[in-house]
Amino acid sequence: MAKKNSQWVQVGKRNVELSNLDKVLFPEDHVLKAEVIEYYLKIAPTILNHIKGRALSFIRFPDGIHGESFYQKNKPDFAPNWVEFETLGKEEKDYIVATEPALLVWLANLASLEFHQLHSRKPAFDKPDYMVFDLDPPEGYDFKKLKPIAFDLKEHIEQFGYTPFVKTTGGKGLHICCPLEPQQGFSEVFDAAQAIAQPFVESLGEQTTLHIKKEARKGRVLVDIYRIRSGQTIVSPYSLRGRVGAPVSMPLTWEELEDLDNPKVFNIQNAVDKVLKDGDAWESIGAYAVELHTHRKEKTSKAKKLGPSKKHKTPEQLETYSKKRDFEKTPEPVANIITGSNNNFVVHRHHASHLHYDLRLEKDGVLKSWAVPRGLPPRPGVKRLAVQTEDHPMEYLTFNGSIPKGQYGGGEMWIYALGKYQVTKEKKDGFYFRLNSKEMTGEYRMHKTKEKEYLLERVDEPQLDYINKFIEPMLTESSDEPPKGDDFIYEIKWDGIRALIAYEEGKLTIHTRNQNDVTKQFPELLDGEKAFRATNAVFDAEIVHLDATGKPVFKKVINRLMTSGDAAIQKISKTTPCYCYIFDCLYLDGRSLLNEPLMKRKDWLRDAVRGDTAYRVSEFVDDGEALLNAAREHGLEGIIAKRKDSKYLPGKRTDCWYKIKLRQSAEVVIIGYTKGKGDRSVTFGALHIAERVGDELHYRGKVGTGFDDSTMKDIFTTIKKVNTTKRPDVIGTLLDPKVSVWLEPKIIAEVSYAKLTPDKMFREPVFMKLRPDISEVG
Incomplete structure (x- = not known):
């Protein structure tokens, strides 16, 4: 029987019934059930990266956060038959296992505001894959006092060889999670956590405690290690909390925590936007998994000789590899079988006779290998041919190098991604597996179609679609001279149109920095197959005419x-042909490069752009003074200085990139003009200009030079299309108001000047050009 006020919607391949969508669940924040469902659907790609395959319990609030709520572990009897579950624990509860976006929608429709996860993942439900330290302060505790404790605990944990990740709880505390290889049981992990926490608490005895009972804490912060026990949970990353403000348990970088004053600032309204802007701070957490420190064995680089067994083959499994190579001529590793953890992987970008990618998964002491001609699929629905090749030795995990011409596979080979993998499901015709690395994270299916041929497809939906989502270009600070030291490289500042080039499967699009699609304007730039060694990519560039x-x-x-x-x-x-000078590579063949250092991105860029087309790589030098002098000699605008280790920060202006101009200039808004006299009677006398500083417009005076007759006519034609206004909303005293016409701040221009006067006007301003390629000053 259908529920009252219900409707059916399709989520992926599932039909889900939704009801009472207008029910208010957060009264103070006016958040409806429909908005909760929408939140979990939007955040699904990211939250599933952390909870997929985990057993969940959840807290339901059927009458909103001030009504009766209850904690549910058992799968409800009315759950659809596609809802997966696992019987766990002494009580043999049927825990729901996280699988897909439709499940999140179905749970949210039950007013399940909070998702809480067990610490293990399918198929190893008895072995935790992280160790958690819950910093639980007493009520009213100053969050600014909690942060130093978190940073001290981070440093303490790192001494044991772990990489701590931090998130807010959505309340007053913090969770610090350390990824583990799922090899030991809950009791062993708890003992190891206790061995770490005990000396830390003793060193901060007046501030922290291990006493679980509140009356014994005496105002101290509980370092709660007891959640790591079997059957215990923590609130999942990106889960809502059933509290006023609709807060979210938000993963953070440690740098973000340092700047955070209030952990409850992340909520249902801004959490998705933060992920879309900054990415998932925990995306690569699985790549940092290590063995429990109490069970680590001393590492050895020696190869093991393995006899025949069901688990390990004899060295004959590398015989094909050996026969194809002359190890006196190639730098590749010799054919040794080495025992490992059976969960390492590497993807190589390989310039052999044809550019392709090599996917290698560790199994039984060797790397099972597939050649993937067009690279790993970036999202579901895209399938790639994967041809199984000979097994490779384990040392290939870290092989970066050049195989000499004439040798098998001759050409450059680069590590494209390196990390851990897990087979999540075995099938008769293949298997599902999850990759976790610093470079990329995703779940894939390998589907066998012939003896050595497979189809590789991505199963999970990435939160960020870098190809089809506009990436805001990184911005520069201004400087009067090149920065000192060896930390920077220097490039020409091209005087053209800033452009983001997106290329996918033979289709190319060009957007200006204000997101205008100008693809059709430049037909000479549309042959991406000829220009790029890539299946999909995003470049930052400047389009110029020379x-x-x-x-x-x-x-x-x-x-x-x-x-x-x-x-x-x-x-x-x-x-009037144009050329495109590319100076950065932001995304390449299925993985983001935003967090790679600049010099690494430059390597990828040179590799991805072919020669002899309208696309050219913008070259750089190490000597900023020499390049600035050369720019001056050739009448160019100036140069750009970039820090070698800088990440690409979309839309941000930082001290990582500087523009050094031969004369100061600024992008300004034309806010009016004076009426012309004499030769200028049919156009204007001077332009009133303002510069944006933050969210405000600051008046910079008038510019009346730098025009020729043709330019003035073009400018006047443009400004006549803009609405007039009584007085522009700017800071500063306006000049010549009685003989001026004021305009809405719509037109952007570039003006050079000598310096700012004491009253914040431009001294000796000269008009340079209109900037129709940008819509706002930034």
Whole structure:
């Protein structure tokens, strides 16, 4: 029988019944059940990365957060038959196992606001894959006092060889989780956690305690290690909490924690936006898994000779590998079988006779290998051919190098991703597996179609679609001179249109920094297959037109931008051709490069861009002064300095990138003009300009030079299309108000100047150009 006020929706391949969507679950925050469902559906790709395969318990709030709530472990009898469960614990509860977005929607429809997870993952439900320390302060405890304890505990834990990850609990505390190889049981992990926590608490006896009873804590912070016991849970990353404010348990980087004053600032309204902007701070947590420190054995690099057994084959399994190689000519590792943990993987980007990727999974002392011509699929629905090749020795996990020409597989081979993997499901025709690495995380299926041929497809949906989601370009600070030291490289500042180039499966799109799609304006740049060694990629670049001397001409590239009509665009592309100088690679063949250091991104960029096309790699040098002098000699704008180890920070302006111009300039808003006299009577006398500082516009005076007749007519045509206003909303005293026409702040221009005057006006301003390629000053 259908529920009252119900409707059916399709989520993936499931039909889910939803009811009472207008029920208010967070009264103070006016959050409806429909919004809770929407939140869990939007955050599904990220939260499932952490909870998929885990047994869950959940707290239901059928009448909202102020009504009766209850903690549920058992799968309800009315659960759909597609809901997976696992019978666990002494009580033999049927725990629901997290699987897919439809499950999150179904649970949210039951007003399950909070998801709590057991510490193990399918198929090893009896072995935790992390150790957790719950910092639980008393009521009213100052969060600023809790943070130093967290950082001290982090340093203490690191001494035992773990990598701690931190998240808010959605309440007043913090969770510190240390990823583990799931090899020992709960009691062994608890003993190890206790051995770590005991000396730490003793060293901070006045601030921390291990006493679980509140009356024994005496105002101290509980370092709760007791949650790691069998049957205990913690609130899942990105789970809501049933509290006023609709807070979220938010994974953070340690740098973010340092700047955090209130752990409850993350909530249902901003959590998804934070992930889309900053990424998942815990995305690569599985790649840092290590053995429990109490069970580690001394590592040895010696190869083991293994006799025949059901688990390990004899060295003949590497015989094919050996026969294809001359180890006196190739730097590749020799054919040794080495015992390992059976969960390591590597993906190589391999320039052999054809560019391809090699996926290698550790099993029985060797690396099972597949050649994947077009790289790992970036999302569900994309399938890749994967051809199984000969087994490779374990040393190939860390092999980066060049195989000489004439040798089998000759060419460059780079590590594309390196980490841990887990087979999540065995099938007759293949298997499912999860990859966890610093470079990429995802779940895939290997489906056998012929003796050596497979189809590789991605199972999980990534939260961020880098190809189809606009990435805001990283911004620069300004400097009067190149920074000192060896930490920077230097590039020409190209005078053109900043562009983000997205390429996928033969299709190429071009967007300006204000997200305008200008793809059709530049037909000479659309042959991505010829230009790139990639299946999909995102590049940061500058589109320019060059004169006969090789100098950029901004006005002509803007003419290209403003030309309309297919015939006219085709014609001007022949008479005024443009080139694209690429200076950064943000995404390549299924993985983000944003967190790679700049010099590594430069390596990927050089490898991904072919020569002899309209696309060119923007070169760099180590001598900033010499490049600045060369720019001055050739009449260029200036140079860019970039820190070698800098990450790519979308939309952010930091001290990692500097622009050094030969004359100071600024992007400004035209907020009005004075009426012209004499030769300028049909246009204007001078332009009133303002510069954006934060969220405010600061008046910078008037600019009346730098124009020729043609430029003035173009500018006047543009400003006549903008609405007038009585007085612009700017900071500063406006000049010549009685003879001026004020405009809405819509038009962006670039102006050079000598310096700022004491009253914050531009001294000796000179008009340079209109900037129709950007819509806001930043």
